[in-house]
Amino acid sequence: MEEQPRVRVMVVDDHPMWRDAVAKDLDDAGFTVVATAATGTEALNRFRATRPKVVVLDLQIPAPSGVEVTATVLQEDPSARVLILSASGEQDDVLEAVKAGATGYLVKSASRAELIAAVQRVSVGDSVFTPGLAGLVLGEFRRMAQDPGPTTLPGEQLTERETEVLRMVAKGMSYKQIAERLVLSHRTVQNHVQNTLRKLQLHNRVELTRYAIEQGLDD
Amino acid sequence: MSTRAAVAVENRMFRALAVLRVVVLVNAVALIAYRNNYDHPTAGWFCVALMVGWTIYAIATYAKPIRRTVRLMVADLGIAVGLLVATPFVKGEWFSSTIPGFWIMGALLAWAVRYGWRGGLVASVVLGGTDLLIRADFDQGNYGYVFLILLGGPIVGYLVESLQQMAAERDRAEREAAAADERARLARVVHDGVLQVLALVQRRGAEIGGAAEELGRLAGEQEQALRTLIRSQDRVTAPDGPGTEDLAGALGALAHRPGVEVALPGGPVELPSAVVAELVAVVGACLDNVTRHVGPGAPAWVLVDDLGDRVAVSVRDEGDGIPEGRLAAARAEGRLGVSESIEGRIRDLGGTATLSTGSFGTEWELVVPRTEGGR
Known part of the structure; x- marks a missing residue:
């Protein structure tokens, strides 16, 4: 990334100590922290004003929630990336944020090096998974498959290979290890993982649309 | 009245x-x-x-x-x-x-x-x-x-x-349930603040080094313990029927072991209480094995995968694997090795236990069928 322009980042956290620590770490690592925010409202206003590439977002912030901020940010600028940095690992919230389009998730106890690597990877369009998040996403696809309701479109279902890769991520294997085990390229593994997120988000959008039509909100 | x-x-x-x-x-x-x-x-x-x-x-x-x-x-x-x-x-x-x-x-x-x-x-x-x-x-x-x-x-x-x-x-x-919800919400707010500080101490401690590193390590342990507590609290729900329990909640509690990471689906995974107890015991035995053969605090991962008609639990480590022939040798000596005991216990539940081991580490895949009392 030495040659590239510095990645513009916004840090959203209601805890000042954390906000400053994360902002400083990112700044030291060569990112440009264009804004920080303590609440959802601040986050949206400053996002509109500064247009950062990556939003490092705590889910537990004063309203609007981290999930809503994720959805709004990505609706206004689909090229932006959201990395969830969460303290308590509130599972439901994390899953909702990922469905809303967040492409990375990290717990706050992650080291500085992990944080910097995660922001770097998210900024170039890769997704950052923890085993915990992979388990949640896998569980969500399993639930969809067993749902007796409207059948899931083929485009929203995981292929066998994608399921296999997702399970391996959930078992704590790195992309490199998975690539070795399955004799695939690192890039292919990365694509499979990204596809699972893309399909989950697609399914979420389809669900929302379906809901809107049912409620007569489509006109 | x-x-x-x-x-x-x-x-x-x-x-x-x-x-x-x-x-x-x-x-x-x-x-x-x-x-x-x-x-x-x-x-x-x-x-x-x-x-x-x-x-x-x-x-x-x-x-x-x-x-x-x-x-x-x-x-x-x-x-x-x-x-x-x-x-x-x-x-x-x-x-x-x-x-x-x-x-x-x-x-x-x-x-x-x-x-x-x-x-x-x-x-x-x-x-x-x-x-x-x-x-x-x-x-x-x-x-x-x-x-x-x-x-x-x-x-x-x-x-x-x-x-x-x-x-x-x-x-x-109804009033008690509402009060409990409110208590849980308030507790979450308090816990979130505590977790933030613990995580920060852990991070900064590791960076400063020396005596601060020890403080950071202690903060990390407490953070892990508190996070596990909150998760298990979130998972305390009234069981679906009599005699069933949430496997995800029960296995989630294993995350307090050093080095262990547990990946769970979002909702509860209801299974008969006896099956849950046996699976938790078997997974515990697998993790004990990791501690014994790979080392204390060695990283290990537990995954719960709910497939509807069956539930798969996998336990993985990144040790050197079980040396070839050791299982056979144990069997030849008439010893009932840990792996036989794991296989036997899962078989008693009507399921299968598959072991893959090699230079990549050791992985158990435990699959039990879901009979009545499921979802």
Whole structure:
């Protein structure tokens, strides 16, 4: 990334100590922290004003929630990336944020090096998974498959290979290890993982649309 | 009982009673008009007018809880008794049915609803007794009628009391659930702050090094413990049916072991309690094995995958794997190795345990079928 322009980042956290620590770490690592925010409202206003590439977002912030901020940010600028940095690992919230389009998730106890690597990877369009998040996403696809309701479109279902890769991520294997085990390229593994997120988000959008039509909100 | 729930039940009952009052009034008036066998028709029509008037007044007055006074209750019963007493004078001594007939049910049930089984009993004794006293002769039919009144009053009263009790209990349970939710929400806010600080101390401690590193490590342990506690708390839900438990919640608690990371689906994974207990024990044994062979605090991962008709649990480490031939050697020596014990226990649950081991580490894949008591 030495040659590239510095990645513009916004840090959203209601805890000042954390906000400053994360902002400083990112700044030291060569990112440009264009804004920080303590609440959802601040986050949206400053996002509109500064247009950062990556939003490092705590889910537990004063309203609007981290999930809503994720959805709004990505609706206004689909090229932006959201990395969830969460303290308590509130599972439901994390899953909702990922469905809303967040492409990375990290717990706050992650080291500085992990944080910097995660922001770097998210900024170039890769997704950052923890085993915990992979388990949640896998569980969500399993639930969809067993749902007796409207059948899931083929485009929203995981292929066998994608399921296999997702399970391996959930078992704590790195992309490199998975690539070795399955004799695939690192890039292919990365694509499979990204596809699972893309399909989950697609399914979420389809669900929302379906809901809107049912409620007569489509006109 | 003066709780909101009790009043709500009473209101419902009085609304139903209002309908009943109209039905029995129409019935009484129709019978009187049809038979038209009164000694004193004018007095008879006066009685009918009284019944109509009182029915309208009673329905309007009973509608408001605050107007259900003792005076109203006594008047209601008094008018019914009065009409019974008037019968021999208005209809003649040898009447068979009384003037109000079934209309007295209004007063009887009002007492039962308002004062429970005791009220129902008092009103039924008063009405039944009056019915007996005014008759010149007493036959089988009268006896049956009085007997039913004596049974009906207390029974309806008792039912109303029971309904009120149940409604009050349900209200209390709902309030307690709401309070628990609120407590959990407040706790989450507090915990979130604590977790933030612990995570920060851990991170900064590791960076500063020296004595601070030890502080950071301690903070990290506490952070992990608190996070596990919150997760298991979030997962405390009423089980689906009797004898089932949430496997995800039970295995999630293993994350407090150093180095262990547990990946779970979002919701509960309900399985029979015995299966959950056995799976937790087997996964614990797998993790003990990791500690023994790879080292204390060695990283290990547990994944719970709910496939609907079966549940897969995998336990993985990144040690050197089990050396080739060691399992066979143990078997040859007649020792029951840990792996045999794991396989046997899962087989007893009707499932399969698959071991893959090599330079990449060791991985157990435990699959148990889901029989009844599933999702």
